[in-house]
Amino acid sequence: MTAQTIAGLAMRVQGLEKSYGKLEVLRGVDFDVAPGSIFALLGSNGAGKTTTVRILATLLKADAGTASVNGFDVATQPANVRESISLTGQFAAVDEILSGRENLALVARLRHLKDPGAIADDLLRRFSLSEAGARRVSTYSGGMRRRLDIAMSLIGNSPVIFLDEPTAGLDPEARIEVWDAVKELAGHGTTVLLTTQYLDEAEQLADRIAILHQGRIIVNGTLNELKQLFPPAKVEYVEKQPTLEEIFLAVIGGDKSDATGTTTGGQG
Numbered sequence: 001m002t003a004q005t006i007a008g009l010a011m012r013v014q015g016l017e018k019s020y021g022k023l024e025v026l027r028g029v030d031f032d033v034a035p036g037s038i039f040a041l042l043g044s045n046g047a048g049k050t051t052t053v054r055i056l057a058t059l060l061k062a063d064a065g066t067a068s069v070n071g072f073d074v075a076t077q078p079a080n081v082r083e084s085i086s087l088t089g090q091f092a093a094v095d096e097i098l099s100g101r102e103n104l105a106l107v108a109r110l111r112h113l114k115d116p117g118a119i120a121d122d123l124l125r126r127f128s129l130s131e132a133g134a135r136r137v138s139t140y141s142g143g144m145r146r147r148l149d150i151a152m153s154l155i156g157n158s159p160v161i162f163l164d165e166p167t168a169g170l171d172p173e174a175r176i177e178v179w180d181a182v183k184e185l186a187g188h189g190t191t192v193l194l195t196t197q198y199l200d201e202a203e204q205l206a207d208r209i210a211i212l213h214q215g216r217i218i219v220n221g222t223l224n225e226l227k228q229l230f231p232p233a234k235v236e237y238v239e240k241q242p243t244l245e246e247i248f249l250a251v252i253g254g255d256k257s258d259a260t261g262t263t264t265g266g267q268g
């Protein structure tokens with residue numbers, strides 16, 4: 001029955017543990033991701049987001065726990081997992097010398113697809129890059145590069161896409177462009193696991209949001225469910241909904257630091 005259950009989920013992560021030497025990064029991470037949904041993994045710097053993504057993408061072995069992607073176990077069926085996924089890393093992996101169109105066509109060729117040129121043109125159109133398509137990527141803005149990077153990750157129609165901090169370092173306009181690209185992905189039925197430190201990004205994009213903190217998922221739910229964890233603050237006549245940032249700080253205890261006394265995000 002488990003195979004059936006797992007097959008109905010795009011991802012299932014149970015009891016995942018990972019240490020680097022003495023540093024325990026993941027200490028029992030659990031979450032499920034429904035097919036066709038956008039799942040945001042939120043966490044501060046060093047929380048273990050990239051570590052989790054690398055385990056799910058079979059680039060890194062977990063010390064304990066199990067994970068399946070597209071119904072395949074990452075430890076025992078890594079080849080099947082790799083065929084099911086596409087990974088866009090924390091830093092854009094496009095070739096600067098080539099044009100956007102050439103980058104896309106190259107990936108299509110590497111994936112042995114028919115008519116790489118047509119695939120490239122279709123993706124350029126979908127990601128509003130048709131006009132820039134013939135230009136060298138070195139002339140692209142950060143947002144255009146990111147969109148190209150995401151477009152490249154779409155080639156081959158992987159059912160599951162990992163986006164590790166897709167908008168890190170982008171300006172607000174470029175971030176919105178990337179958000180539209182991600183929505184486009186999910187609109188086509190692709191399952192997206194997205195990591196981010198930007199709370200508004202999760203708020204904008206995600207069907208479900210999980211907060212990774214001190215090696216565990218401490219909150220997992222829809223934005224509305226997360227909001228219901230905290231009563232709205234009442235200020236005179238205006239009912240103020242908590243922002244995801246307030247929820248985040250409250251659950252990790254970062255604001256009041258009543259747990260360990262450590263403060264984060266100091267200005268130095």
Ligand SMILES: Nc1ncnc2c1ncn2[C@@H]1O[C@H](COP(=O)(O)OP(=O)(O)OP(=O)(O)O)[C@@H](O)[C@H]1O
Nearest residue numbers: 020023025043044045046047048049050051052197
């Ligand atoms: N190969 C490694 N060897 C030793 N420590 C590592 C290694 N990779 C990651 N770490 C440490 O593990 C912790 C988690 O790193 P990870 O990259 O998963 O965090 P992250 O949530 O992706 O952070 P960021 O938001 O900065 O990208 C960090 O303390 C990091 O320094």
Ligand SMILES: [Mg+2]
Nearest residue numbers: 049050090164
């Ligand atoms: Mg990271």
